[in-house]
Amino acid sequence: MGGLFGIAFAAGLLHDPRRFRNAVLLGLTVVCLALGVLGEAARLDPAVFDRFVFAVLALPVLTVLVLAGFLLANGVTMLRREGHRPANLLSLLAGVGCLLVLALLVLAQYSQDQLTATLAIVSLLIAGYIAFLFCSYLAYAVVYGRLAARPGVGFIIVLGSGLIRGKVPPLLAARLDRAVAVWREERSAGRSPVLVVSGGQGPDEPVPESHAMADHLLAQAIPPDQILREDRSRTTDENIRFSKALIVERDPTARCVVVTNNFHAFRAALAARRAGLDGQVLGAPTARYYWPSATIREFVAILAGYPLINLTMATLLIAFGVAVGIE
Incomplete structure (x- = not known):
């Protein structure tokens, strides 16, 4: 499956690199390859496999904590250097959002409350969807930025x-x-x-x-x-x-x-x-300090350009999360 997504991504890049679906195809290619690696890891020695699984589970949590800290620090820098405009709050709000999702997951684990668990599942699904799109966008933006312009322009x-x-x-x-x-x-x-x-x-x-x-x-x-x-x-x-x-x-x-x-x-x-x-x-x-907040702003603006798709996906994820939480 990863190969098919990879071929579709390459074809889209050659046909017209100015499409957001190219970013999604790139993200799907990476996800499928990662799942393939995880599948191959099941063949490892049980003790080694257990350590591998622990690393796979711990790495996202550590990454989110580090990312949240970075975003909070950048948010403070943006407010100090660029003023208190709403657009300058994006990295700060993103950092707070990361911590809230983690806090809700921890609370659901220890409270054993069905409503809290359902909210945690729904928030995790929505956050995962947004994180997938953002990482795909970020990776493809790097790819697009490295494409050389054809000479001979008027x-x-x-x-x-x-x-x-x-x-x-x-x-x-x-x-x-x-x-x-x-x-x-x-x-x-x-x-x-x-x-x-x-x-x-x-x-x-x-x-x-x-x-x-x-x-x-x-x-x-x-x-x-x-x-x-x-x-x-x-x-x-x-x-x-x-x-x-x-x-x-x-x-x-x-x-x-x-x-x-x-x-x-x-x-x-x-x-x-x-x-x-x-x-x-x-x-x-x-400027480096300006880039994180500006990138988040661009991502939000791109998402706003596809309201029907994103609303449909959010609705499906919420419905799935509620169904899982009720069981």
Whole structure:
């Protein structure tokens, strides 16, 4: 079974790497291979097998405890450095959630209460489903981020991320610098791509984001006629759609690349595919402290894009957990 999932994953990667199902297929491949290893372990000497089973059971618990501690620490760092916005609470909340699931399992074990046991089973199933999707997403995001962009593009789209006091912050500067590097590579090969800076004006921004981005590029000696401004978008989907409209007006057959930060690359790729944009997404480096919370935020946003599937799976898992708990 693992081989079939692996073949399906490889085929999906070659056909269109901008699909979330590729991440799920990768996760299923790894799970099947792991189950195969566990099956082979049953052939070990009984004493060795017992130690192996103990390690297999203890490792997830230890991993969750370490992960929870890391997320809690990162959550505190995010609040201290980035402020008390709801988006900055995600890693902190994820750490608390990990500890709550473990606490509920321990409570169910010692209380012998049917309701507590049922809640523990349901929470474990839901947490397992989310953990599987998150690990699959994380692994595939690494795979996608290592795919090299094909040369020969006509446009390089740079997605906005917000200004700070009207200035380009380090997060956005990293995107622009990566785009400039791609632009210079194309120029050295004899091509002349256009840089499309995409971002509208937020309520707390004195100028449209794309204008500040253009100024950042001009300061790096990019010719003004090589910069195209898209100044209406407020979201990633609008960044992609509005930029595509500008590109189609100039060259309907042109290929492009989209530049954002590495944590945002895969979700931007999904948006590009939905919009019918012919282009791969490249990621720029992100500060280490910012990456965990931002990655969780991207994962939540991707899950929100598949409400029917996730609601169906959650309903089935809850029903199964309740049935097991009642028995």
